[in-house]
Amino acid sequence: MSEVPQAIGWGEDGRCVHLLDQTLLPEHERKLEIRDADGMAEAITSLRVRGAPAIGIAGAMGMVLGMERLIEADPDADRATVLEEVSRLWTLLHDTRPTGRNLAWALDRVAHAVRTADEATAEALAGRARAEADAILQEDRQLCDRIGDAGLEVFAGGEPRVLTHCNAGALATGGIGTALAPIYKAHARGQRVQVLACETRPVLQGARLTAWELSRAGVPVTAITDSMAGDAMRRGRVDLVIVGADAVAANGDVVNKIGTYGLAVLANHHGIPFFVAMPYTTVDRSTSSGEEVPIELRSEGELRQLGGREILAADAAAWNPAFDVTPHRSVTAFITDQGVIRPPYGPRLAKLTEGHGPETGRFRGVGGAS
Numbered sequence: 001m002s003e004v005p006q007a008i009g010w011g012e013d014g015r016c017v018h019l020l021d022q023t024l025l026p027e028h029e030r031k032l033e034i035r036d037a038d039g040m041a042e043a044i045t046s047l048r049v050r051g052a053p054a055i056g057i058a059g060a061m062g063m064v065l066g067m068e069r070l071i072e073a074d075p076d077a078d079r080a081t082v083l084e085e086v087s088r089l090w091t092l093l094h095d096t097r098p099t100g101r102n103l104a105w106a107l108d109r110v111a112h113a114v115r116t117a118d119e120a121t122a123e124a125l126a127g128r129a130r131a132e133a134d135a136i137l138q139e140d141r142q143l144c145d146r147i148g149d150a151g152l153e154v155f156a157g158g159e160p161r162v163l164t165h166c167n168a169g170a171l172a173t174g175g176i177g178t179a180l181a182p183i184y185k186a187h188a189r190g191q192r193v194q195v196l197a198c199e200t201r202p203v204l205q206g207a208r209l210t211a212w213e214l215s216r217a218g219v220p221v222t223a224i225t226d227s228m229a230g231d232a233m234r235r236g237r238v239d240l241v242i243v244g245a246d247a248v249a250a251n252g253d254v255v256n257k258i259g260t261y262g263l264a265v266l267a268n269h270h271g272i273p274f275f276v277a278m279p280y281t282t283v284d285r286s287t288s289s290g291e292e293v294p295i296e297l298r299s300e301g302e303l304r305q306l307g308g309r310e311i312l313a314a315d316a317a318a319w320n321p322a323f324d325v326t327p328h329r330s331v332t333a334f335i336t337d338q339g340v341i342r343p344p345y346g347p348r349l350a351k352l353t354e355g356h357g358p359e360t361g362r363f364r365g366v367g368g369a370s
């Protein structure tokens with residue numbers, strides 16, 4: 001398989017995390033060194049690392065960095081102090097981006113590993129956290145791979161033309177992506193897949209990131225503005241749509257990048273299959289429908305400026321929700337690490353997440369020893 005970019009990984013000395021700064025792509029490929037939890041929180045908030053699974057990995061690593069910095073400052077920190085810090089770090093990192101399920105899931109997983117560890121010393125507890133963050137990164141790689149294999153089923157031969165939105169590729173995960181994973185797999189086995197990438201206003205993840213990583217891998221990709229999607233479908237230029245997800249509610253409602261809902265309505269109208277690719281880590285069993293998922297509102301500035309120019313009259317208001325909700329009825333099927341899931345989604349998504357980890361939010365603000 002052609003090489004895909006690595007969004008996140010430990011630095012060589014193990015004391016920092018390397019991020020490919022996604023705000024600078026495609027002009028500059030610059031690696032950032034993140035050394036503490038505050039630096040990681042800033043990187044997540046400002047989209048230097050983005051995409052739900054990658055944000056989860058970043059959160060887990062940020063928690064490790066935070067614990068290690070605590071121990072450097074206070075080598076004699078006792079268990080209670082470490083657990084108090086884990087709770088503080090949970091909230092600091094989680095509140096950077098409230099919508100994506102993977103962040104809470106990953107932070108819970110690290111916090112749970114630390115709180116239930118037998119180890120008593122601060123150093124050993126930090127070691128436990130590091131092992132868990134490593135496991136999350138490794139597991140995400142495998143989940144992406146499995147999604148890719150499962151998704152081949154929806155490319156029934158031929159030369160499919162796939163429309164995608166935002167970036168749900170390698171840059172958004174620890175592996176080969178979610179929505180882009182089947183595309184990379186098909187490309188690797190010699191099947192020609194053509195991709196239409198919606199540019200994804202306001203911060204252009206489709207144009208800047210998806211088109212970059214696919215063309216770098218040799219996958220034919222054409223960028224369009226978001227407003228061209230309907231016309232492309234009407235003209236018969238789209239065989240199927242595949243998008244990623246930031247959160248999937250228990251009933252199958254999908255929360256994903258703003259614009260996803262419109263694409264689903266258009267695809268449904270034109271009889272084009274609408275697929276959502278995601279690992280089990282994106283499903284939130286504690287939200288019964290998408291309406292319960294908090295939607296991140298980002299700054300007006302992302303809309304007011306384009307290419308360094310003011311494009312909006314100063315007196316005009318701007319509204320900038322980062323995500324929208326696509327009702328489960330609009331989704332043809334989910335492409336998951338455990339195969340393609342078709343309706344009814346409730347029981348099938350429950351089965352997908354069965355036996356997997358603690359519930360979201362369990363460690364928010366929970367201090368003290370246990």
Ligand code: MRU
Pocket residue numbers: 050051052053100165166167168169172173177178179205243244245246256257258322
């Ligand atoms: O605001 P972003 O760039 O973090 O939004 C990313 C998306 O909406 C992706 O589609 C989603 O996280 C799935 S990534 C595998």
